[in-house]
Amino acid sequence: MQLFNELKNLSAKHIKVNKQASQKVPSGIWIACPKCHQSFYHKDLGQYKVCPNCQYGFRITARQRLNWLVDSFEEIDADLLTDDPLQFPDYQKKLIKSQQLTKLNDSVLTGFAQIQSEKFALGIMDPFFIMGSMGTITGEKLTRLFEKATQKQLPVVLFTASGGARMQEGIFSLMQMAKVSAAVKQHSDAGLLYVVILTDPTTGGVTASFAMQADITLAEPRSLIGFAGKRVIEQTTGQKIPSDLQDAETVLKHGFIDQIVLRSELKNKLKWLLEFHQRRDS
Amino acid sequence: MSGLLDHKKTAAEIVKLARSDDKVSVKFLLTEIFQDFIEFHGDRVYGDDPAIIGGLAYLNQQPVTVISTNKGQTTKEKLASHFGCPEPAGYRKALRLAQQAAKFKRPVIFLVNTAGAYPGRSAEENGQGEAIAKNLYEFSKLPVPIVSIIYGEGGSGGALALACGDRVWMLENSTYSVLSPEGFAAILWKDSSRADQAAEILQLTPEKLLRQQVIEGIIPESHSKYRLVKAIKRVLLQEIDQLQQMTTDELLEKRRMRYRKF
Numbered sequence: 001m002q003l004f005n006e007l008k009n010l011s012a013k014h015i016k017v018n019k020q021a022s023q024k025v026p027s028g029i030w031i032a033c034p035k036c037h038q039s040f041y042h043k044d045l046g047q048y049k050v051c052p053n054c055q056y057g058f059r060i061t062a063r064q065r066l067n068w069l070v071d072s073f074e075e076i077d078a079d080l081l082t083d084d085p086l087q088f089p090d091y092q093k094k095l096i097k098s099q100q101l102t103k104l105n106d107s108v109l110t111g112f113a114q115i116q117s118e119k120f121a122l123g124i125m126d127p128f129f130i131m132g133s134m135g136t137i138t139g140e141k142l143t144r145l146f147e148k149a150t151q152k153q154l155p156v157v158l159f160t161a162s163g164g165a166r167m168q169e170g171i172f173s174l175m176q177m178a179k180v181s182a183a184v185k186q187h188s189d190a191g192l193l194y195v196v197i198l199t200d201p202t203t204g205g206v207t208a209s210f211a212m213q214a215d216i217t218l219a220e221p222r223s224l225i226g227f228a229g230k231r232v233i234e235q236t237t238g239q240k241i242p243s244d245l246q247d248a249e250t251v252l253k254h255g256f257i258d259q260i261v262l263r264s265e266l267k268n269k270l271k272w273l274l275e276f277h278q279r280r281d282s
Numbered sequence: 283m284s285g286l287l288d289h290k291k292t293a294a295e296i297v298k299l300a301r302s303d304d305k306v307s308v309k310f311l312l313t314e315i316f317q318d319f320i321e322f323h324g325d326r327v328y329g330d331d332p333a334i335i336g337g338l339a340y341l342n343q344q345p346v347t348v349i350s351t352n353k354g355q356t357t358k359e360k361l362a363s364h365f366g367c368p369e370p371a372g373y374r375k376a377l378r379l380a381q382q383a384a385k386f387k388r389p390v391i392f393l394v395n396t397a398g399a400y401p402g403r404s405a406e407e408n409g410q411g412e413a414i415a416k417n418l419y420e421f422s423k424l425p426v427p428i429v430s431i432i433y434g435e436g437g438s439g440g441a442l443a444l445a446c447g448d449r450v451w452m453l454e455n456s457t458y459s460v461l462s463p464e465g466f467a468a469i470l471w472k473d474s475s476r477a478d479q480a481a482e483i484l485q486l487t488p489e490k491l492l493r494q495q496v497i498e499g500i501i502p503e504s505h506s507k508y509r510l511v512k513a514i515k516r517v518l519l520q521e522i523d524q525l526q527q528m529t530t531d532e533l534l535e536k537r538r539m540r541y542r543k544f
Contacts, residue, residue: 085494086485136544143542165438165460167469170484171496174460175544177439178446181418182538189423205460207411208399208439213419227411228401232465236401245406256409 035222048263056222057263059200061102062109062124065159069267070122075111077144082106082137088168098129106137107162110145112154115267118274121149123158127201131163134206138166139176142210146183155193155277157270160211164204177209184213193277197266198225198248198257212256216273218266219248219257226251291455294478296487297463299455301397305434306507308335308352311393314511315518316341316348324375328408331372333363333400336379341391341518347383349376349444350393353434366435367400370413373443377417380424389427389522392444395434397462399443417443422541423534427525429518431501432456448537449521450496452488453510454503458496459486495543 032039036054045051047068049058066073084091099105107129113122123145125132142158149156165173187194196214200223207227219225226246233241244250251257261269291299299305312319316339324330336349352359353366360366368376376392383390399410421428428447436445436458445458452458459466463477466484485491488500498521501513525533 086483088483139544167460167466170460171458171486171491171494172544174438174442175496175541177442178418178422178541179544181415181446182422182541185419185422186538205439208414208443209418210415212409212412212415226406227399227414228406232401233403233406237403239403241403241406245403250407254407254409256412 050263054222055262057200057220059127059161061104061128062126062159063103065124066109069124069270070113070115072114073111073122074113075109076148077110077141078105080105080137080140082135082169084169085136085172086168086170088170091168094130094168102126102129104129106135106141107132107166108138108141110141112148112152113157115271115274118271119154120274121145121152121154121156123156125159125161125199125206127161127163127199130166130168132161132201132206133163133166134173134176135166135169136172136176139173139179142176142180143183146180146187150183150187150190150192153190153192155195155274156187157195157197157274158210158214159197159199160202160206161199162202162204162206162211164206174205177205180210181213184210188213188215193274195270195273197261199223201225203227203229203246217256217258218261218269219252219259220263220266221248221260223248225257291487292478293457293481293484293487294463296455297457297477297481300434300457302455305395306510307355308350308393308395309355310507311433311511311514312339312348312350314508315515316346319348322379324378325371326378327371327374329369329371331363331369331375332359333366333368333396334372334375336375341515341522344519344522345386345388346522347379347388347390348393349379349390351396351444353395364400364402366396367398368396368440369400369402369405370408370410373399373410373413373417376444377413377420380421380428384424384426387426389429389525390424390447391518391522392428392430392447394430394432394436394441394444395456396437396440396444397435398437399440414439414443418446421446422537425530425534427522427533428537429521429525431514431517432458432497433514437462446541448525448533448540449498451499451501451517451521452491452497453501453514454488456488457481457486458488458491459484 033051035056038053194214195216198219319339321337354360354363430445432452463480464474467476467480468474
C-alpha cells in the first residue's frame with residue numbers, strides 16, 4: 001500500500017518520458033471518458049460506445065444508433081433542405097460538412113420502425129449535425145413525424161440530442177419550438193404514447209419543448225440535460241455551479257426523468273413499453 | 283406617429299431603445315390599459331416569482347386575465363425579479379392563470395419584456411426547460427383567445443413561452459430573437475463587442491419580423507406614454523373582438539396554422 005501511494009505521488013520530474021515510445025501509440029487507441037476521466041482501451045467501448053467504468057454513453061450519430069436499436073426502419077423526409085432564411089454567412093458550408101459527416105439532411109433522422117412486431121414512429125437527433133441544433137428542417141421533420149404518427153395511430157419514440165436552437169436560422173429556429181409542441185399535443189390528445197430518451201447533450205430550446213413533453217421520459221446515464229449552458233449560468237449569477245448539476249442523475253433526483261436506462265438495455269425497455277401500451281380498444 | 287416615419291433606426295439602436303430604462307413599466311401598463319387590475323400570486327407548486335405579474339382585470343367591459351413579465355423599478359425589485367427573467371415558478375404561475383382563464387372563458391393577454399428565462403442553478407433544479415415546454419404544449423390548445431404584446435425585449439424561449447398564442451404585436455422599439463446580439467456575437471465571432479453587427483444579422487426588429495409573419499403588427503411609440511397606452515388598448519380590443527367571433531375549433535386551428543407555417 002505504501003509503495004502504491006508513493007507511485008501515486010510521483011511527480012513529472014521523477015519520470016523520464018520516452019517521447020519516442022509515446023509517439024508510436026496511434027491516437028484513438030486509448031480513450032478517456034469525458035465524464036469519469038477513466039482511460040480505457042478503445043475496444044472496450046463495445047458496440048454501444050459506452051464507458052466501461054461509469055456507463056456514460058458516448059455521442060454517436062443517429063445512424064450508428066439506428067444500427068442496434070431497431071429490427072426494421074423506413075426513413076421519411078430525407079430530402080428536405082433548409083432554405084437558409086437569414087442568408088447566413090458560411091451556413092451552407094457548415095450544412096454540407098454536417099450532411100457528409102452524418103449522412104442526414106438535417107439534425108434529426110425520422111421514419112417508421114419496428115422492434116419485433118411493435119411498430120412505431122421513430123426520431124433520432126444527431127449530436128454531430130451542427131451540435132444537434134434545431135433548425136427549420138429539424139422542426140419540420142419532427143412535426144411531420146408526430147402528424148403522421150397521429151394519422152397512423154402509432155406511438156412516437158424520440159431520442160433527443162441538441163445544443164438548442166440553431167442561431168443560423170434565427171427566429172425561425174425559435175418558432176420550431178411552438179410548431180413541434182403543437183404537434184406533440186395533438187398526438188397526445190389522440191391518446192397515443194410518446195416516449196423520449198434524453199441523450200448527451202439535451203439542452204436549450206429542445207429541453208424547453210419536445211424533450212420535456214413526453215408521457216415517459218428516459219435518459220442515458222450521465223448525459224447532460226439542462227436548459228441554460230453552464231457558462232451562461234456562471235456568468236449571469238457569478239456563482240460556480242456543481243459539475244453534476246445537469247447530469248441526468250441529478251435531473252432525475254429533481255423529478256424530471258422517469259428512469260435512467262443503460263444503452264445496452266434500451267431496445268428491450270422500449271419493446272416492453274410499446275407492448276405495455278398496445279391499444280386494447282380495437 | 284413619430285418614429286416609424288422619421289429616420290430609419292438601425293437594429294442596434296432599436297436594441298438599445300428596447301432595453302432602455304425609460305421603457306414603459308409594467309405597473310403603468312397594467313393601471314392605464316386596464317381597469318381594476320387585481321394581482322394573484324403563486325404557482326401552487328412551490329413559489330411565487332416576482333418576474334411575472336398576473337391577475338384579473340377589465341379591458342373596457344371585457345373581463346380578461348393579464349400576465350406580464352416584470353423587470354422591476356427599484357434596485358430591490360430588479361434583483362428580486364432577476365431583471366425580468368422568469369424562473370420556472372413564473373412560467374407555472376402564467377400557465378395556472380391562463381388555465382383558470384380558459385375555465386371561465388375569458389381571453390388571456392400577455393405583456394412581454396424579458397431578456398429570457400433566468401439562467402440560474404435554482405432554475406435548472408426546478409425544471410426551467412420543463413416549465414417552458416409545458417406552456418408551449420398547453421397553450422397550443424388553450425380554448426380562449428391569447429394575445430401577446432412584446433413591449434421591450436423578447437428573448438428566446440423565455441419570451442416565446444408567453445407569446446405562443448393567436449396574435450403577437452410588438453412596440454416599434456422592441457426586439458424578438460432567438461438569442462441576444464451579445465450571445466450571438468460571442469458564439470459566432472468569440473467577441474461579444476460586435477453585438478451591433480450581430481443585431482443586424484439576427485433580424486430581430488419589428489419591421490423584419492412583420493415581413494416574415496412572425497408578428498401581426500407594430501404599435502408606434504410616441505413621446506406620450508398615455509398615447510402609447512391608448513394605441514395598445516385599441517389593438518387589444520380589436521384583436522380580442524375578432525378572435526371572439528370564431529368558434530373554438532376555428533380559433534385553435536388558426537393558431538395551429540400560425541406556427542405550422544414556419
